[in-house]
Amino acid sequence: MRKPTSKNLRNQQRFSEVQEVELLESWIEFGKPDSGLNPLSLSPLPKEGPIGRIDESSFSNYAACTRFYQLPLSRKTKDGLSESKYIEMTEIQRASLPHSLCGRDILGAAKTGSGKTLAFIIPVLEKLYRARWGPEDGVGSIIISPTRELAGELFDVLRNVGRNHSFSAGLLIGGRKDVDTEKEHVNNLNILVCTPGRLLQHMDETPNFDCSQLQVLVLDEADRILDAGFKKTLNSILSQLPKRRQTLLFSATQTKSVQDLARLSLKDPEYISVHEESVTATPSRLQQTAMIVPLDQKINMLWSFIKMHLNSKILVFLSSCKQVKFVFEAFKKLRPGIPLKCLHGRMKQERRMGIYSQFCETRSVLFATDVGSRGLNFNNAVDWVVQVDCPENVASYIHRVGRTARYHSGGKSVLFLLPSETEMLKKLQEAKIPIKLIKANSKRLLSVTNALSELLVKSPDTQYLAQRAFTTYLRSIYKQQDKEVFDVMNLPLEDFSASLGLPVTPKVRFLNQKIKGKKLPEEEGPLLQRGNIDKDEVVTVRRKKSHVDDLEEEVERDFLSAKEAAVDGEANEDSIPATRILKKKKLKINVHRPIGTRVVFDEEGNTLPPLAALADTASADGLLQLDKVKERYEKLKEEMKQRDKEDKQLLRQRLREKRTKEKMKLTRARQEQEVASEHEEDMSGSDGETIDNKSRKRSKIYFESESDDDEKKGKKDNVGFSEDSISLEEQEALALKLLSSMHS
Template sequence: MGKKNQNRKESTLNRKQQRQKEEEELQKLQERIEEIDPVKDEKTFTRFSDLPITKNTLQGLTDSNFVSLTDIQKKSISVALKGDDLMATARTGSGKTLAFLIPMIESLIRNKITEYDGLAALIISPTRELAIQIFEVLTKIGRHNTFSAGLVTGGKDVKYEKERVSRMNILVGTPGRVSQHLNETVGMETSNLQMLVLDEADRCLDMGFKKQIDNIIGHLPPTRQTLLYSATQSETVKDLARLSLTNPKRIGISSDEEISATPESLEQYYIKIPLDEKLDVLWSFIKSHLKSKILVFFSSLRQVQFAYETFRTLQPGITLMKLYGRNKQTSRMETTVKFSRAQAACLFATDIVARGLDFPAIDWVVQVDCPEDTATYVHRVGRAARFGRQGKSLLMLLPSEEDAMLKRLKSHKIEPKFMNIKLKNKKSIRPQLQSLCFHDTAMKNLGQRAFISYYRSVYVQKDKEVFKVDELPAEKYAESLGLPGAPKIKIKGGQANKEKKNASRQLLALSKANEDGEVEEDESKKPKTKYDRMFERQNQTVLSKNYLNLTGTQLRDDKNEDSDEDDFMSVKRQDHELKEEDLPDLTIPVSKRQAKKALSKKASSASKGNSTKLVFDDEGVAHPIYELEEEEVFVKAGDAKSQKEAFVNKETALMNQADVEDKMTAKEKRQEKKRKRRELEKAAREEDISDGDEETVVTLGNADLDRDLEYSNDEQDEPKSKKPKWFDNDKNVDSEAQDNIVELDEPETLEDLEALTSKLLQN
């Protein structure tokens, strides 16, 4: 017993000494961080070992082969380590991921966050692929730390995530799914949050996630540190920065040239080509670069599907892949991993791949369709020539797009070189496409959808100097896709329809008035009720006579004939004397002032719709309050300007107070809703106590990434039970045989069937 007690005392003493040593190291690091001058020390920090970071983080960086610092890392890591809010921009492929992951891990270490402290760091990413990439880098550099990390994205099982997300210290996710967990997940508390990272903030806003981001920020404590990384400084990004950042340090936003700069090792080319020759040139390009890694951008997913299916059938001799937003989550992940590991492959994709994703060693980026703006061009070509590697890009421009697009690129100091197409290398696949569409109805339908989606993508573009939908050769383009003719296109929406929908009906009626000021109604466009349609039928006389009399319809042809029987439930109009001055004025405004008032919503609502206090005199005539107020009382209260300012200030204060109260009420309702849901879940657990093992949390030190990423709804819903079922006793199944079972989704397409075959062959 004495020896055991002595060993226990020695281990306790060793732990105390270890903790004391760690605290001393953290204290030294904190002193070094406080002495940092970001301007002076920017040149001295060239390697990660020069930074004041812990040994575990440095070891994770070394094991992952991260040695030298990039420009954005030199500027931003030292600022973020000091605890300041940061608003940074940098060229694509410059290493922004490590620029916020390292300060985030160090912040959690210095604040002594443990696995029992809940959510301490939150990273928001616009796309699932980028979120997965950030999570993978996090697990690599944080492998020697003990924080728990989780990944939440759309397309995965929400129930699976809800059971585990409350135990995560670091959470990486897309805006929609993170917002959903903050609203619905009971155990997800944010009171201990230390850092928020908004990666590609401009892309998040462009994709329509503003509402979700506002909801996320509303759930977080104001004492957090926020790092915002954005490629452009639009007004929406600046508004977001004002709402979420406190006195931020700005890095890399001194000029538009720095924001839109392309990698220096990138060779940029463009070709001038008619619309109906794009697929022929793309096929010829792929055939002449069979040993290259190619990324091809289209403007819509239907074009990606058509190009992938047709080229795959024609077999160019290189591995073909596709990636777009509406594809299955598991398929998107598999495609991302396959293309990253491939030596030679061709990926057809939409702009979902244009931001942040790091595909190693891409040789060519081909833009079949013109990008919507310069920023999109920069992000597309930025997939190649990353981190100083060599890369090339090719942009296909229509004759109507060439001058305007090159002018916009030149304004940002981007000047791609013109490339000639050799006729001997150009091959036409138009006969093969026509044969495919003739024999395969599904392929023809896919071609029609690709045709329509391309026209719609051009129509909705804002820059009409570059994108001219009227100059597109419809018949030639349809023929190049193998279609027998150009499909009819019906484009819903648009700016004109939106303005017409929001326009005032009264003003539209006035605009259709004739010279006498009378509004002529179009009976064909007049809304019809159920009864109007009923009496337009040819067999309307089969209805009862009394019902027709009720609606005012006479069965007799002789209208002058009077009958008391036809007066059942009918109302006869009485003659009234109408005075012209009592009639409303429906004439067209005769003066510019009247016209302006009629067209202005603000001016027209000034006289009606707003409540006004009135006072009645002895004769019962209504007057505003100020008309019956005595002059002495008015003068005593001050001049009109001061009274107006006092009234406005008073109402503003009341509105601000009401706004604060409304926000507090909404917050209390959310908390009460969470509390009730927590009580219900607790009651359900107490009623149904299971002996099942608790599944371990994914930690940075021992991350089971494949299991988390490949989890689907069909794999499991409930935790496994320790107790064997009654039918398990009769089955003698070896554990080795069970380990070899491969669970896969049911194949729906030919691509899924090929993937299933390859996995079965590997197993």
């Protein structure tokens, strides 16, 4: 019996895949759920029973299934899921997959850590598989993530689940130097996992980059991508994508904005919010607490918390990169007894990914900005989430605490609130977040202020980081839109700077200008005294010019720039001082302004019309004669043209003479140099030395004596010698006399 050849095996494989695709299409069409139906409301299918085709005209109902193998998925996808240990579906997967497999647009909202990644990875793989997508077909799906770390996680899940498929996939994120290598291969990739900026860069710079055949567009953490920070970038990307496509949006806090949905060209999307009816908006296994902590005690409270939880994995959130750098560097030198790490957006990509991997594997403390608040899965092992600075809104809080208590694990979180930020606590409770207000044990509070002061004296670099942390925190509070919670004028600046260990309080000029720009009410007097803010200036401490002053100028530019003060193109009037004009602001000329209102007086003090000075004053009637004025104007115009022509001709003549003099000067210098070199060549033969050696030696000058005056008279000096030098013949005669006297 003949063995099947590789060609026959490939033909059999293609034939079996075609049959599988036809079966899947029939199964999906047969069990398609009604639009608007929530599959979670259906009775779950039994784990035991027929899967797929039951008879020639019927299939099993996949809309109510609870396991992945009960879905109309390809064999390759099912094998990848089982090999990755994915068996049971989560609620968001059960609710969204029956609709997304049918090709419908999805708006999926679910709690953090609920398995949203698989809810869009599986439809992407199945859509391309049923379309028989190949390498020659180009880009078939784009998955956009707001952060590089989250994009890396999504790419890892895609590789694990789609390991048996033949699709080519690529990770396109910023912060890497291999852009040219990406440009060479990006046109051959079927699935792109990318950040918005990197994708737009390839759309603009990569030759022949084509997305016209795109099948599926996925936006993970959609609310973050749709906000003002990515607005221009996303609009540019969407303008280059086809309108006919499937779009999947997933986030823990999903948007319902009609404007955003219109930008994405969604077609009758299915809004799936599996936890909308839930009692809480956060995971049920998460224990959430809040504490009222004065601004000058935040750093001490954080130090005390870390010292009390040395055996826990702690994720600490701060507002700005400079705060993260300062706290990390200062605490690292003070050695709390647990490994410390930091993560922020100013770090290089390789270092960020390395720190992320290390924190997943070891028990330590990670200081981070909001770059670590979205989508990241730290191996389900984060014990505590500590929010030292208040989040900007409820959505930001949900994403931060979502780094712990993921899937079926538990976790704890604590939020530090200033006395002026208690309104945020009410907003969190209104958003169905079960957060409890507790009091800190003041007896166990450790003070680290003195240690920080000593450290800053010994380390100027750390002192500089403290100054930057101080100013950037004020900037973050100043930029917040929710003024009910955040008020920079309520902050005790002196006490805050002292708590950071700073010897003096850095000046922040925008506060000066903000106070001077408006009259302060009388009731603000005690507030200013408590915060050590004078009505004339914020801080009255004088010091020498240093890098602190440079810092103040940078902060002032940041605060007064139109980019920082504008929201969707509209500038905030309170943030722009009256004495400063924005660069983008142009002076406008009022076209309706009356003209010809200038008053002209004659020698006797009588008023004249504006053009009367150009008129003929000798006329008898004294009226303005326009024809004569025009004639005189033309005459003056011709005279000016003639003068201008003469001036230009004179200028050209002067330039020509100047160039001629320079050429003559260069010619004379060149001739003198040539004569001198020829004379040196003649001299080289008399001494028997080589020309090269002789030319490098300095010419000797022989001064004449009184007896030689008569012989010298009437003779011309050689070029290159002074007037007192003697001729070459006289030098030879003198040499012969000397030689003869020596022999005698």
